[in-house]
Amino acid sequence: MDKISRLPDELLVKILSFLPTKVAVSTSILSKQWDLLWMWLPKLDYSTRKYSESECTRAPIIESFSLDFLASQFKPVTIRSWLLTAVSRNLREVEVSHGCNNKVLNMLPSSLYTCKSLVSLKLNGRRLLVDVPRMVSLPCLKTFLLQDVKYKNEDSLQRLLSNCPVLEDLVVEGCKGDNMVKFIVIVPSLQRLTVNILEDLDEFVMNTPSLKYFKLDYYNYKNHHCLIKRMPKLEEAYVELSFNPVYIDRFIRSITSVKRLTLCIDDVYGDGFVFDQLEHLQLCTCDEQHTSGAVIVRLLKDSPNLRVLDLFKMEYHNPIGLYTWNQPSTVPECILSSLQTFKCSGYSGRPGERDLVIYILKNANHLKTATIWFPTVDMKKELVLSSRASNACQLVFD
Template sequence: MPRIDRISALHDDLLLNILSLVPTKDAVTTMVLSKRWGSVWTMVPKLEYEDTSKEGGTSVWRLVDKYLLLHKAPVLESFHIQAKRQFTDNADVGKCVSYAVDHNVRELSFIIIPPLIFPIQPEFLLLPSNFYTSKTLVNLTLSCSALVVDVPSQACLPLLQTLVLLKVVFKDESSHVRLLANCPALSNLRVNRNSCDNVKIFIVKVPSLKSFTYMQLDFMPLVLDSPGLRHLSIYDHEDLGSIQNMPHLDTAYVSHLVSQPNDKFLRSFSSVRNLHLRLMNVACCSAATFSRLMKFKLHFVGPANPELITGCSEFCSLEPLMIFLHNSPILKELTISYGVYNYWEDLPLSWNQQSSVPGCLSSHLEIFVWERFGGIRIQERECVEYILANSKRLKTATVLPLCYYNLEKKEEMVEDIKSMYRISPASQLITHSDSANPGRPTT
């Protein structure tokens, strides 16, 4: 029975939709399926190239150069290039980006991952001049440690909404400022700093910005003044710099792993509703009042070197947490996670009985979680017992013991937790996190 070419009967629009779902290299190889595929793929509005070839394979840049000569679509919705091997020269980059901009690209992703050993690449790469005046670009991702962002004075990206800058280099201290200033519609920004990116102080003053993610590991301060922010994530191991008040902030994640944090930075988060702090020292938690805060997680990360904590009792203090609860009157969810090491069990834990009960415990707290509960130090137990005994509206309390290496000791801790008095009679107590052997909630 002769084979029937059912593909040829499909409408061109349907074929284009199908080809848009696969990488361009795969779309081109489908030409063997039918004569119609040979010309249809050239009209696909989405181009995607990824270099996964091994040593000696065809370079992604040769494929791109070949396919761009055959491509006929008048408009590009998206253009994505990810190369895991070295690029050849600056012309490769300029040709690809210029082509995308000239075809009214809306989404551009340019990711170069250099070899880990003896990378062969030019000293720097420059984007073509027409890139900085694209009138159609909406989403942009640039990831390349050799890419120099040189923003001209006449730059303007009027429709750009999402910008991702990973390990890029800026021509000078003001290049990133000019770039952000000429993106009037920018609402989502992600920056992963390059330690040699030519910028000492990274300044973000974008009135339209709604979401911002910032990561840096070296001493490179951040100046943030975007009052419209609603979502903020900061990964910082040195200096948070200057963060202005953010009155509309809904969620914030802050990882600030320094032994002596400056408590001023938390005052900028006073209006946040959902806050997750990852700290090495919790002393700064008592620095501000959080009138709108409803959900809070404190992830306490102790130093890996025990010599760093000798004589530093403030690392292990629970008193700032109690002050924090006093300063968060409508808190509904509280999670405490202790990512500490075994030798911390021998350190004293500062805890004093509170003279007055925080208002959030009396009237609002509904969910309480204590992860990695040690239970060995009496102060830690007293803190958990205090929260259970004073949280009148508590619905769920989850206390997860840390003693995974000693099942007998763990069971003793579970029984001790169950014996704690809970003022909320309807609350459920959960003491197991293993889904294979879940603990039955007790009331």
């Protein structure tokens, strides 16, 4: 220990930073030299599973502060005081998780929403109230997560986001009774967006011209205001969508520049769209409304440069099954010139599925591999004996 103690304080703090917060704090009993060293740690992680209230009340100079509450022994005013102290110390990262109380708790200080140094803010808790003050300024915030929180009013989310001028990564996951009536995201700097909305909205607006990654899980069967601007830089999208076909068209129009697309929609979108950058398509064929065959045809026609076609079932969706396959009058360009990989999960041998697979094998001139999951012995024989346009195509059964 004497040799370690002779090291410079800066190096000792570096060593402590690799330890769990509670272990680092416990070193204060070693000697007077170690008494205050932990207070220079740039990152503190407090959890009610590990700490008592007295241990949490110390306030070092910090850059990262994490509070994880799985028990209800701490009063909101106590938690608020810790956050107030942390925010006053040039805080860069905050994470608050609270999921243990049936009562909605207002524990976030208003100063959190005007923290000039904050770069990352993560709020997680069904009963965590987001009460946004009139004055909001988060000039450095780049990462923002709002998961299972409750909003004070319907304008809270929009007011927050409109005051985050450099925001790059946003996650919004709703919960029942969260007071989210409007979803309005107008953030020119945003590059990654994950949205899961459980309640029907009155308004859905997106203007995110810099977006590169987009994940959306959204079901809304009522008429509502829906405006989605085109995302010209979009590279990857993962979308589960179910609502009025008019809104589906508006959404499809906004993502036509995407390169990798995972999609589940319950109706066919309209004519006039071209996915000229799309190379990798994963399409869910849960087929609740027996339209997936038509959706496949439309996407094949509209994706002239498609290289990978993957038919699968999203988690928790109904069993896979193409009930109908209406062969297009002309072979889509991508099948003739660019398709190299074809995958079909949960193959059941239904007429629609069988006809589609045989159609792909018969017409895909540049196909390299076709992978079919779970066919029976008889189904395998039928597919092996079917004609193939590409002599290089390998038929794989998993």
